[in-house]
Amino acid sequence: MKKIIFSALVMANLAAFAGGFQVNLQGVRSVAMGGAYVGLAHGPATTFFNPGGLTNIEGHRLSLGLNTIHPSISLQTEVNDNIDLTSSMSTPIYFYYGGQITEKLYVGFGINNQFGSSSSFEDNWQGRFIVQNISLKTFMFQPTVAYKIHDKISIGAGLVYTTGVFSYEKAVPLSSSSSADGKARLEGKANSISFNVGLYSKLIETDKIELGIGADYRSGMKLSLEEGLATFTNIPSSLTGTFPEQTNFKGEINLPSVTTAGLAFTYKFNEKNELTFVYDYALNGWSSYDTLAFDFENEATPDAKTPKNWKNAVAHRFGLEYKLDKLFFRVGTYYDQSPVEENNVSPEAPERSHMAPTFGFGMKVSDMIEFDISYINQRYSGETATGELGFEYKYNRRINVLSVSATITLGKNKNTSIEE
Amino acid sequence: MKKQLYFIVITLGLFSGCKKTAFETVERTSGTADFKQYISVGNSLTQGYQDAGLYEEGQSMSYPSIIAQQMKIAQPNMAEFRQPMVSGNGSGYMHLGYINGSLKPISSDDPGGYQPDGSWDAWGQAEKNQKFNNLGIAGVKLIQCVNTYSDDNTTNAIILGGLDVTVPIIGTNYTQDGNPFSRYLDFGEAEVNVPVIGNIGGTAKSYLDHVKESNATFFTCWLGNNDVLGYVVNGGTPNLVENNTIGLSVDLNALSDEFEFEEKYDEIIKAFxxxxxxxxxxxxPNVTSIPFVTTFTVASLKADYNYNKVWITDLNENVREATEEDYILLHASEGISNGRGTSQATPFTNYDVLDRDEATLAKNHTLKLNGIIRKIAGSYGYPIADMYTYMDNLSAGYTFEGIDMDISYIQGGTFSLDGIHPNPRGYAVVANEFIRVINAAYNSNIPKVSVGAYRGILFP
Structure with a gap:
């Protein structure tokens, strides 16, 4: 009898790890303005968006934000009229601090969840051989410094320590007389160190207008899994050599680098009324995602299949803010290009290039405290043809994101105090 | 401050728990077709034969029964789709064993094999007077389905229905076993020419007669595979059924004559x-899109079985070294484990090998017959489910619902253990292709089935 090798049968199409995982919710003011902030680089959130902008901080400022993401995704296939994806509400948070140390030296610190989501489908659903449950949670910690190298130019850099946990479950198409499908569960923890550098310039600053520009580069994150654990259940006993109950694996998940350039233009009508326009251009380096691979300790276990054809994706983000004394009215939109061809997108995160509107409102309660709230309403539908996954579907996707933040300002601007 | 918090909480509440993305139920329709009485005609593929046998579970997942189950969703008043069901193991079938740490296909008659069910010998008797929708017969050739020529009432009736006649007065009994898988249909009495007495019997009924009585409002016809396949899976060697006394002589493995094929195919379709x-x-389908043919090649024997050279017997009974264009058939696996074909003195037999000339003959014949099928279907205005092209495309490997499949033996996930017939998952793939063609031709929207809901090979 010929030796049976299950090279093709089995593993994950790990496309499941990527789409929809990036969370662009790092500052409520930014979220309300289409996600742009690199040229504005104004509040503590600039620790994340553009460390160079930390030099805009007056005194010491803290910002605490909470996002609530409500996804609702439904699929229709030629087999099932409707499949509702159960995605739990996710609540990425952030905390940012920025403060001035000396005349030219500023520091910042950030904690956030830049990637993460969890989705699952009903047991025995049609696409269970692609994905049954998936979850990724990340925490990033970023100590940061910024320096004014010139009256108009500052530079900032942060070290990003990322720690992440993921789990992924799918069905394995192997039947025995006692069980219709096998199951595979992959889980692991991973850490990485990456960096975030930014350049900021307040190019023009007069009584009437302000123009800030900035650029930022966040390096890709190589999350290396040293002690991943794969668990196989309901495997026919003759194949437990190939799919043992448990085996460790090593692997890497490469989360993309992000390069952004942006500007912010403010026109001051008078002391109380201002209009600000912001624009960011971002390039997400998803092509790095090509390299994802899992290597199982048990040699007979076939290695994971990697997704193909991921491309770098651009985003355009626009926003407007009208300041009326202590109130801020914000509106914006963004265009996100999808990094993957629609037909090859894993069904738990169907996506294509899309636009969405954003709204927000801010209020300065006192010199010390500001509250902000923002809302994104993302909805679109699409249809895929047969791709690498062999799974055609129509989808409706609707995601509401409500975000709130509080920003606290302590102390005074060092420059001012010196001059005084 | 408090007010703002309330506002936030209320807004959060509004956003959660809404499920506005759900799709509405699709309205199903049979379009311009009427599935009221769906009749499937064909051979083993249609009957649900797999793992070298007809057994209850396999039969319940025949592609026509899958199609019928889905048609009923589009047309709820469709009549029940009746199949002549066997019980349990039916004719007996192959399964996968696990012996000394390796997987091994075990035939029905091997020790520990899944032997025929106790009811198998009697299967078909009680069914003879019933009407069925699935008229598949494992092993049947198209040219056996229509009694056009003078000897058809003899040969076809005997091959399908068997022979059991006693000559009057003399009392001599003539018997010949017919195709066991056609026992559920009545083929009447064969017309037999007995020495001295002359013709007796002669009320033969043909498969075509059953088609004419089927009251079909809709049909699928996948007849003709065995008009090539018998030749292929026997390495081009004949299988003669002869009875000199009654003048019966037929080679069941011969490639069917194409003119006869055309005449008879036309009769079947005209009847519908x-x-x-x-x-x-x-x-x-192409003969090279089944693992029975493609599993053992010169390359695979050298790579996996340490062959230096591979010796075969070709269609002219000449022994020569095999080339990449020759196929060693799956039934040679026992011989392979005994080192057959390693030397010129012990070549693979003609029966073991579909050599390059035989393969070319069979391929060309398939193309000819497909040309005839297309022409006749077209002349009556019936659409084609082009399984030739479809299976050819699948040969390179394919993915359904995240399941990677190809046509390789066992691990490919498409075919059953006999290497010729699909497993239930493979039959589901076939059913979906028929459904696609039906929907496109008749503006119906029969839902497809989930390929993953049907099992592949059962592993021990």
Missing amino acids: KNQGAQGVCSTL
Whole structure:
């Protein structure tokens, strides 16, 4: 009898790890303005968006934000009229601090969840051989410094320590007389160190207008899994050599680098009324995602299949803010290009290039405290043809994101105090 | 401050728990077709034969029964789709064993094999007077389905229905076993020419007669595979059924004559047309898209079985070294484990090998017959489920619902252990292709089935 090798049968199409995982919710003011902030680089959130902008901080400022993401995704296939994806509400948070140390030296610190989501489908659903449950949670910690190298130019850099946990479950198409499908569960923890550098310039600053520009580069994150654990259940006993109950694996998940350039233009009508326009251009380096691979300790276990054809994706983000004394009215939109061809997108995160509107409102309660709230309403539908996954579907996707933040300002601007 | 918090909480509440993305139920329709009485004609593939046998579970997942189950969703008043069901193990079938740490296909008659069910020998008797929708017969050739020529009433009736006649007065009994898988249909009495007495019997009924009585409103026709396949899976060697006394002589493995094929295929399709039925005709798959043919090649024998040279017997009974264009058939696996074909003195037999000339003959014949099928279907206005092209495309490997499959033996996930017939998952793939063609031709929207809901090979 010929030796049976299950090279093709089995593993994950790990496309499941990527789409929809990036969370662009790092500052409520930014979220309300289409996600742009690199040229504005104004509040503590600039620790994340553009460390160079930390030099805009007056005194010491803290910002605490909470996002609530409500996804609702439904699929229709030629087999099932409707499949509702159960995605739990996710609540990425952030905390940012920025403060001035000396005349030219500023520091910042950030904690956030830049990637993460969890989705699952009903047991025995049609696409269970692609994905049954998936979850990724990340925490990033970023100590940061910024320096004014010139009256108009500052530079900032942060070290990003990322720690992440993921789990992924799918069905394995192997039947025995006692069980219709096998199951595979992959889980692991991973850490990485990456960096975030930014350049900021307040190019023009007069009584009437302000123009800030900035650029930022966040390096890709190589999350290396040293002690991943794969668990196989309901495997026919003759194949437990190939799919043992448990085996460790090593692997890497490469989360993309992000390069952004942006500007912010403010026109001051008078002391109380201002209009600000912001624009960011971002390039997400998803092509790095090509390299994802899992290597199982048990040699007979076939290695994971990697997704193909991921491309770098651009985003355009626009926003407007009208300041009326202590109130801020914000509106914006963004265009996100999808990094993957629609037909090859894993069904738990169907996506294509899309636009969405954003709204927000801010209020300065006192010199010390500001509250902000923002809302994104993302909805679109699409249809895929047969791709690498062999799974055609129509989808409706609707995601509401409500975000709130509080920003606290302590102390005074060092420059001012010196001059005084 | 408090007010703002309330506002936030209320807004959060509004956003959660809404499920506005759900799709509405699709309204199903049979379009311009009427599935009221769906009749499937064909051979082993149609009957649900797999793992070298007809057994209850396999039969319940025949592609026509899958299609019928889905048609009923589009047309709820469809009549029950009846199949002549066997019980349990039916004719007996192959399964996968696990012996000394390796997987091994075990035939029905091997020790520990899944032997025929106790009811198998009697299967078909009680069914003879019933009407069935699935008229598949494992092993049947198209040219056996229509009694056109003078000797058809003898040969076809005997091959399908068997022979058991006693000559009057003399009392001599003539018997010949017929195809066991056609026992559920009545083929009447064969016309037999007995020495001295002359013709006796002679009320033969043909498969075509059953088609004419089927009251079909819709049909699928996947007949003709065995008009090539018998030749292929026997390495081009004949299988003669002879009885000199009654003048019976037929080679069951011969490639069917194409003119006879055309005449008889036309009769079958015309019979459906005359009943006003709509339907689909299917082409015959390429002989090289089944693992029975493609599993053992010179390359695989050298790589996996340490062959230096591979010696074969070709169609002219000449022994020569095999080339990449020759196929060693799956039934040679026992011989392979005994080192057959390693030397010129112990070559693979003609029966073991579909050599390059035989393969070319069979391929060309398939193309000819497919041309005939297309022409006749077209002349009656019936669409084609082009299984030739479809299976050819699948040969390179394919993915359904995240399941990677190809046509390789066992691990490919498409075919059953006999290497010729699909497993239930493979039959589901076939059913979906028929459904696609039906929907496109008749503006119906029969839902497809989930390929993953049907099992592949059962592993121990």
